[in-house]
Amino acid sequence: MKAKDSMMHHDGLIFGAQARTALAALAVVSLPLVGLNACADDGGEDDEVGESTGDTADTTTDTTDTTDTTDATETETETDAESETTGEPEDPSPEFENPPEIVSEGGVLMGAMEVLYADNTVVINPTEGGEVTTLDIYTRTYNGSVPGPTLRLSPSDMIDLDFINSLPENADADTPVENHNWPHRLNSTNFHLHGFHVEPTGNADNVLRVINPGVTVPIAMDVPANHNPGSHWYHGHKHGSLLIQFYGGMSGMIVVEGDLDEVPEVAAAEEKIMIIQELGLNDAGEVPEPNLDAQTAADLFDITQQLFPVSGKVNPIIRMAPGEVQRWRLLNSTTASIMNVELDAHDLHVIAEDGITYDAMDTVGALQMAPGDRADVLIQAGAPGTYLLSSPMGMPMPGMEPESQVLATLIVEGEAVDMGLPSDLPEPDYILPDTSAETPDEVYSISFENGMEPGVFTISGDAYDPSCYNYILQRGDVVDWEITNNAGMGAHPFHIHTNAFQVLEINGMPESPARWQDVVPVLGNGGSVRVRMRVDDFVGGILLHCHITTHEELGMMHKLVIVDDTIPEADKVPADEVDLSDPADFNPDIPGYYVSENFNLCN
Ligand SMILES: [Cu+2]
The missing domain is CATH 2.60.40.420 (Cupredoxins -  blue copper proteins)
Structure with missing residues (x-):
């Protein structure tokens, strides 16, 4: 036990330092997005961040063997780095924030996607009011953040990412896999673009290859010119490690831009990237190791803290003016929740599902979303007040409806604005023409x-x-x-x-x-x-x-x-x-x- 603990600690310091490097770089990427909503970093800034945080990484690595003092130094460095790059106050903010982004530039989506253990702080805004709290977690991540960065691109773009698996070696690396349908090789992964119509082989959307710890591979593919614009999803798909990687928050959104975004009412609507994840943690804020001797699926993980954050925060606050229209890109990235999403006193105006534009806007009071489903929804704020976005969450059990939980809080306030909902949506540019009249082969x-x-x-x-x-x-x-x-x-x-x-x-x-x-x-x-x-x-x-x-x-x-x-x-x-x-x-x-x-x- 002792040897294992100290090894994990050692890994934690090293990978924690790497996480900060990645985070700092991403913070620079995400900063301009606040104002512009679509902008890539410039190389110069990126290089500077790389150099300055490189020093931090070295320091941390050098002092790996010292104990509490190192932790204190590490924490201070982290706080300094964050306030320098983002200027955020130290108090946890319950306000909703979009995840960081990697944006394609000149027709190419370039950047690094690194899978690594990282520290994160989950802000928890209690549903019944009261003080905002935080939970420190330490999990497998993409680029150090939970959720991972949003990938934003257009049809005809090339994707050319460096995919780096920086997780530690698999504990079972040297033993043959006895049961493929049971957790194994927990630190191996691969990269799935859920909803994408692209090559499923080689370096593209290849879910059958295995990317082991220590391996760097390209994720590269051409996105077809007639690809549907819309909201998609990425996550690992290596059989045997998918569940544990989900529990730590390893997923993110892919936005394909296109004609739907040019509809005036849609273009005017502020966009929220709302990734509903499921964190399955123990008391220490880590994903528990699976109990490989379990007899049933229910006993596999000893989860004591189950959270459903929306883009990294539990019950974040979204603010709108009366009459304002926002576009919420909802993604059910949970492991098991058949969601039924409702917003108090507000209709949901659905314009796309699973990244495919509807023929006409569909206005509903509640929206069913299975794991993996995406929905692009327009919300028009009503009278000033506080409204809850909620859904039953959790694994459906025989004879028991999962409990309804609050996902986010909408506060409508301020001067009313005059915005509209679209009367027409662009003809969906399906890759596949309608099949309903055809005879199947x-x-x-x-x-x-x-x-x-x-x-x-x-x-x-x-x-x-x-x-x-x-x-x-x-x-x-x-x-x-x-x-x-x-x-x-x-x-x-x-x-x-x-x-x-x-x-x-x-x-x-x-x-x-x-x-x-x-x-x-x-x-x-x-x-x-x-x-x-x-x-x-x-x-x-x-x-x-x-x-x-x-x-x-x-x-x-x-x-x-x-x-x-x-x-x-x-x-x-x-x-x-x-x-x-x-x-x-x-x-x-x-x-x-x-x-x-x-x-x-x-x-
Ligand atoms: Cu099933």
């Missing part, structure tokens, strides 16, 4: 099921098996998925990568309009959903799964490969010519490799 009927043993979740009786593929799809085909929920009373949200789908039927009833989404909840007690997708543009290995992270991690996930058997014989690459000995190379960017003869079906 393939129909897959699948079912969410509990495994025979506790702690096992399956799709159609088969838990995730990394050694084979559950489905082989042909590029260009139209595919229907009929999903039934045979796993009890709770809903299970269905998600598939790379291609969005149209929701045609829910519980046997046709949906009108048949909206495009990338997550759809399949209700409990035998609920069903029928969706249709066109398997367009890209080949490669992808995943479909339940987006309740615990279920996914414990087996409720299947692997697919999109192939193109119509390519010329000469372009085909035989499997034995592809070197997959290093997990970093899984799912390579070799188009000729993706022909059905190279892949084995699970059954």
Whole structure:
């Protein structure tokens, strides 16, 4: 125990210093955004920050072996650095703040995404009034912040990020993985762009490769010119470490700008990036190690503090003038909450869902959002007063509705302003034309099921098996998925990568309009959903799964490969010519490799 503790302490100091370097750099990036809302850092400033915080990092590393004195020095340095770069007062502010941003410039989104342990302070604004408190946490993060920085780009841009895994070595690095559907290799990761229609292979949206601690790789891809503008999501997707990385706050938003943002009423609305996360912590403010001997999913993590912060603060305060319209980009980044979002005395004017613009604004009193769902919502402030944004939060349990919790507080105050809601939205520039009148080439009927043993979740009786593929799809085909929920009373949200789908039927009833989404909840007690997708543009290995992270991690996930058997014989690459000995190379960017003869079906 003792040896392990001191090692963790050692890591903490080193990685804490790195976190501050990253944070300081990001603070510079985010500063101009307060006024401009879209602006990149300039290289000069960035370099300066790099130099000055480089000194801090050295000092901290040198004094690693001393004890309390080091901590004190470290804290002081941190406070100084923060007040210098951001000018923030020392009192915790409950006011809502957008996360830092990395913004594309000249058509390229460049920068570093570093996964590292970092200290953060979560501001907690109590729902019943009273003093604002803080909670110090120490978790795996992107670039040191919770949530990670917002990535902002446009269609046709290139993404070219340096992805650095600075987590410590895996404790189980030298032992073979006995059960892939149980937490393992907790510090390995990869990078998923949820909702993106891009290459799923190589350095792009590749969720099958493994990025181990100490490894730096590029995250690089072309964003198609006709990509939907909208709100998307990034997070790790390495099977076996996703859940624990979520619990520490490892997720962020990707904003694709476009024609929706140019609608005058939308352009005039102040934008709020509202990432609803779920932190699963112990009393020390750290994500507990999993109990690998647990018999059920519920016993896997000894979580004593469960928080649902919105962009890093619990119940932040949002201020609006009467009549003002704001655009809230809501993202359900929790592990298990089927949210039903409501704002006291206010309608929610939904203009996009899952990053896809609606045909017309849809005004609702409450909005269902499964884990992974995004909603772009316009809010028009009513009379002066205080209003709560709330939703049931937490894992749905048999016979029990999760308790409603306050997510944020809206204070309407000041002089009234005259703003409007849009009467027209731009024609959604779908990558995929409407599929509802087409005849599917393939129909897959699948079912969410509990495994025979506790702690096992399956799709159609088969838990995730990394050694084979559950489905082989042909590029260009139209595919229907009929999903039934045979796993009890709770809903299970269905998600598939790379291609969005149209929701045609829910519980046997046709949906009108048949909206495009990338997550759809399949209700409990035998609920069903029928969706249709066109398997367009890209080949490669992808995943479909339940987006309740615990279920996914414990087996409720299947692997697919999109192939193109119509390519010329000469372009085909035989499997034995592809070197997959290093997990970093899984799912390579070799188009000729993706022909059905190279892949084995699970059954
Ligand atoms: Cu599920």
